[in-house]
Amino acid sequence: MFKKAFSVVVLIALLSITFTSNFAAAPHKAQAQSVSELTIWWAEWDPANYLQQIGNEYEQETGIKVTVVQEPWATYYNKVGAEWAVQGDSFDMVVGDSQWVGQAVEAGHYVDLTDFLNSNSITETVTPATLQYYGEYPTGSGTYYAYPTEGDANGWAYRKDLFEDPDNMAAFEAQYGYPLAIPETWEQLRDIAEFFTRPDDGLYGAGIYTQVDYDAITMGFENVMFSYGADWKDADNNVLGVVNSPENVAALELYGELYQFAPPGTDNAFFAEMNNVFINGQAAMIMNYFAFFPALDNPEINPYRDSTGYFPMPAGPNGDRYAALGGQGISVNSYISDERKQASLDFIKWFATPDVQARWAAAGGYTCNINVLQSDAFLTQTPYNAAFAETMTFVKDFWNIPQFGLLLEPAQRYLHAYVVGGEGTAQEALDGMAFEMDDILIKEGIISE
Amino acid sequence: MSSYNQPARRRHIGDKRLIQMFVIPTVLLLILMNVFPLIYSLYLSFTEYSAINPTAPKWVGLDNYRQVLSDNLYWHNFAVTGRYALISVSLQMIVGFSLAMLLKEKFKGSGILTTLILIPMMLSPAVVGAFWKNIFNPSFGIFDQMLGYSDPNTAPEWLGNPNLALWAVVIVDVWMWSPFVMLLSLAGLSAIPDYLYEAAAIDRASAWFQFRRITLPQVMPLLLIAVLFRTIEAFKQFDLVMGLTGGGPALLEGRQAVNVTETVSVRLFRLAMPPQAQTGLSSAMAYVVLVIIIAISNLYIRSLNKIREG
Numbered sequence: 001m002f003k004k005a006f007s008v009v010v011l012i013a014l015l016s017i018t019f020t021s022n023f024a025a026a027p028h029k030a031q032a033q034s035v036s037e038l039t040i041w042w043a044e045w046d047p048a049n050y051l052q053q054i055g056n057e058y059e060q061e062t063g064i065k066v067t068v069v070q071e072p073w074a075t076y077y078n079k080v081g082a083e084w085a086v087q088g089d090s091f092d093m094v095v096g097d098s099q100w101v102g103q104a105v106e107a108g109h110y111v112d113l114t115d116f117l118n119s120n121s122i123t124e125t126v127t128p129a130t131l132q133y134y135g136e137y138p139t140g141s142g143t144y145y146a147y148p149t150e151g152d153a154n155g156w157a158y159r160k161d162l163f164e165d166p167d168n169m170a171a172f173e174a175q176y177g178y179p180l181a182i183p184e185t186w187e188q189l190r191d192i193a194e195f196f197t198r199p200d201d202g203l204y205g206a207g208i209y210t211q212v213d214y215d216a217i218t219m220g221f222e223n224v225m226f227s228y229g230a231d232w233k234d235a236d237n238n239v240l241g242v243v244n245s246p247e248n249v250a251a252l253e254l255y256g257e258l259y260q261f262a263p264p265g266t267d268n269a270f271f272a273e274m275n276n277v278f279i280n281g282q283a284a285m286i287m288n289y290f291a292f293f294p295a296l297d298n299p300e301i302n303p304y305r306d307s308t309g310y311f312p313m314p315a316g317p318n319g320d321r322y323a324a325l326g327g328q329g330i331s332v333n334s335y336i337s338d339e340r341k342q343a344s345l346d347f348i349k350w351f352a353t354p355d356v357q358a359r360w361a362a363a364g365g366y367t368c369n370i371n372v373l374q375s376d377a378f379l380t381q382t383p384y385n386a387a388f389a390e391t392m393t394f395v396k397d398f399w400n401i402p403q404f405g406l407l408l409e410p411a412q413r414y415l416h417a418y419v420v421g422g423e424g425t426a427q428e429a430l431d432g433m434a435f436e437m438d439d440i441l442i443k444e445g446i447i448s449e
Numbered sequence: 450m451s452s453y454n455q456p457a458r459r460r461h462i463g464d465k466r467l468i469q470m471f472v473i474p475t476v477l478l479l480i481l482m483n484v485f486p487l488i489y490s491l492y493l494s495f496t497e498y499s500a501i502n503p504t505a506p507k508w509v510g511l512d513n514y515r516q517v518l519s520d521n522l523y524w525h526n527f528a529v530t531g532r533y534a535l536i537s538v539s540l541q542m543i544v545g546f547s548l549a550m551l552l553k554e555k556f557k558g559s560g561i562l563t564t565l566i567l568i569p570m571m572l573s574p575a576v577v578g579a580f581w582k583n584i585f586n587p588s589f590g591i592f593d594q595m596l597g598y599s600d601p602n603t604a605p606e607w608l609g610n611p612n613l614a615l616w617a618v619v620i621v622d623v624w625m626w627s628p629f630v631m632l633l634s635l636a637g638l639s640a641i642p643d644y645l646y647e648a649a650a651i652d653r654a655s656a657w658f659q660f661r662r663i664t665l666p667q668v669m670p671l672l673l674i675a676v677l678f679r680t681i682e683a684f685k686q687f688d689l690v691m692g693l694t695g696g697g698p699a700l701l702e703g704r705q706a707v708n709v710t711e712t713v714s715v716r717l718f719r720l721a722m723p724p725q726a727q728t729g730l731s732s733a734m735a736y737v738v739l740v741i742i743i744a745i746s747n748l749y750i751r752s753l754n755k756i757r758e759g
Contacts, residue, residue, distance in 0.1 A: 212697035267609025405724025
């Protein structure tokens with residue numbers, strides 16, 4: 001008798017453990033109760049705090065509480081991926097990376113926002129490049145899955161005191177035949193980096209991205225490659241002859257040269273290392289995402305704050321200018337109830353209004369709203385906003401198809417081998433990268449053999 | 450009367466049932482948390498499947514295993530892990546055992562010294578990775594300065610040089626885990642009966658003879674356990690590598706770029722987690738690693754048994 005009763009108890013316990021997670025969401029979906037709170041997932045950084053401020057304003061206006069849940073960058077993608085895997089409803093909206101869009105759309109994780117954005121004329125309020133890279137999938141389809149939220153791209157910070165020093169100016173002009181100023185071309189940037197590389201003084205020309213873990217060295221290199229007229233693919237997604245094109249080889253050679261002028265120890269460097277070598281006086285110039293420049297504008301962090309200037313990416317040999325895209329768009333989780341989807345859309349509609357976008361920018365967020373970006377208030381708000389606004393007109397991104405992670409891996413490996421390891425030639429590195437990418441694209445059915 | 454009745458009722462639960470009450474929940478939990486994932490991941494290893502994609506797993510037979518076992522990059526990861534495990538565990542044995550020999554005789558402050566030596570193994574590998582990254586920095590890290598390099602331009606870039614990076618990871622791992630070997634060795638050394646040494650001294654046996662014929666054989670079972678634990682851990686090495694090098698730097702092997710510190714666990718992580726999220730392929734790789742670890746463990750355990758049997 002006891003054995004039977006015990007077995008029944010165990011069975012009930014087992015079933016309840018197994019199905020609790022599924023049933024827990026059921027009332028959520030079935031009941032038509034009003035939404036009193038919304039949850040947004042984002043990475044742990046200052047812009048997420050700014051979004052929380054904006055969310056608090058939304059609560060004051062509507063009574064709907066907005067909570068921005070932050071996860072460290074290193075594990076953010078994994079956490080969102082785990083939630084996607086269980087088709088969970090832990091968040092209503094997610095501020096996702098531009099490269100995630102294809103993966104999330106193909107798997108059905110994001111709600112199609114096309115009609116919503118078009119019918120509310122929101123598409124016309126943001127810069128075309130941000131709408132394309134943060135929200136559109138497939139590229140050129142006019143179908144959108146995210147509202148451009150935090151615009152971001154690579155720019156440069158530099159030491160004005162070094163650039164404006166009369167001795168440096170005279171010496172530079174004597175050595176290179178043109179005045180020392182903010183570089184207009186990558187060749188000029190290379191010259192300036194070389195000029196300021198003075199190991200005996202502990203000073204180096206340029207800090208550049210080299211991190212091999214995820215996408216940093218690829219993003220850093222993209223700034224040069226796109227400006228040199230190179231690309232990752234042609235219109236038919238072919239990579240052979242494109243990834244290893246002469247333009248790309250020239251761009252990689254220049255990026256490799258720049259590493260020769262980088263501070264020692266920046267062999268696996270990303271945003272934190274860039275700011276560090278600038279703050280400790282090791283670098284005359286650093287590349288970084290604009291989102292990480294606020295730290296340099298803080299006198300308690302950056303002793304060179306008053307002499308820190310910012311400029312957008314220089315041009316390639318043919319005058320093309322591109323900056324590697326960072327930033328994220330906000331998307332609605334497709335696994336929440338219709339009621340919560342509507343509440344999320346209501347929030348995005350409110351968030352996209354010019355007034356709120358102006359407040360978002362004033363709080364420190366990098367708006368993608370055209371009018372706010374062009375306003376004097378925004379351009380003069382910080383020393384880097386003008387460079388940011390200019391940059392957001394010429395951004396470009398890596399692949400955003402679901403297989404982008406597979407393509408990113410060889411890109412990181414070959415770039416790091418050439419730039420940091422000094423292995424082989426730029427042509428050999430790009431040949432190897434192109435062949436591996438070609439194999440992946442054939443295997444994944446993106447192109448045919 | 451009631452106070453007598455209650456214990457009488459309790460007696461109806463026999464020992465056998467009591468054991469079942471305690472054991473069954475544990476077994477069920479084990480089945481849910483360990484056995485089911487193990488079997489399910491075995492099934493997934495024969496499928497093309499991504500956990501972040503709602504598409505059902507597609508049976509591909511042995512394709513994933515074929516890919517893992519035929520791709521140069523995966524063999525490179527296994528080679529890196531094997532090289533790392535061999536060098537790191539060997540050095541840990543030498544350093545750990547040497548420390549134990551130095552500390553086996555009690556002296557003033559030996560307790561505090563032993564405790565201090567044990568500190569590294571109590572730290573989180575992620576934290577250790579973060580601060581050793583700074584220690585190795587040629588600009589301001591103390592490691593190169595300790596080696597006599599005062600100029601950061603000529604100092605070796607331990608984490609950026611493809612020829613040094615694996616050694617850098619080994620150095621940190623040895624620093625962190627030699628105390629563990631020392632601890633086990635100390636336990637073994639303290640268990641050796643004094644009369645063995647006394648008898649050897651009467652026979653005028655040399656110190657080397659005593660070490661070779663008494664100390665080493667007596668400590669060997671514990672040393673083998675240390676080797677077993679450390680080898681298994683070395684094969685799972687992930688957090689230190691991610692904290693120090695992220696798997697890089699890369700170099701060209703033939704015409705292919707390879708990451709010189711990318712261990713199988715790092716590779717596995719990259720395969721399994723977004724953006725790649727290749728659940729099927731990563732499950733197959735995980736099973737290959739599992740088989741290797743079981744095989745190595747079996748070899749060690751057989752050696753251990755042989756030593757025990759004398």
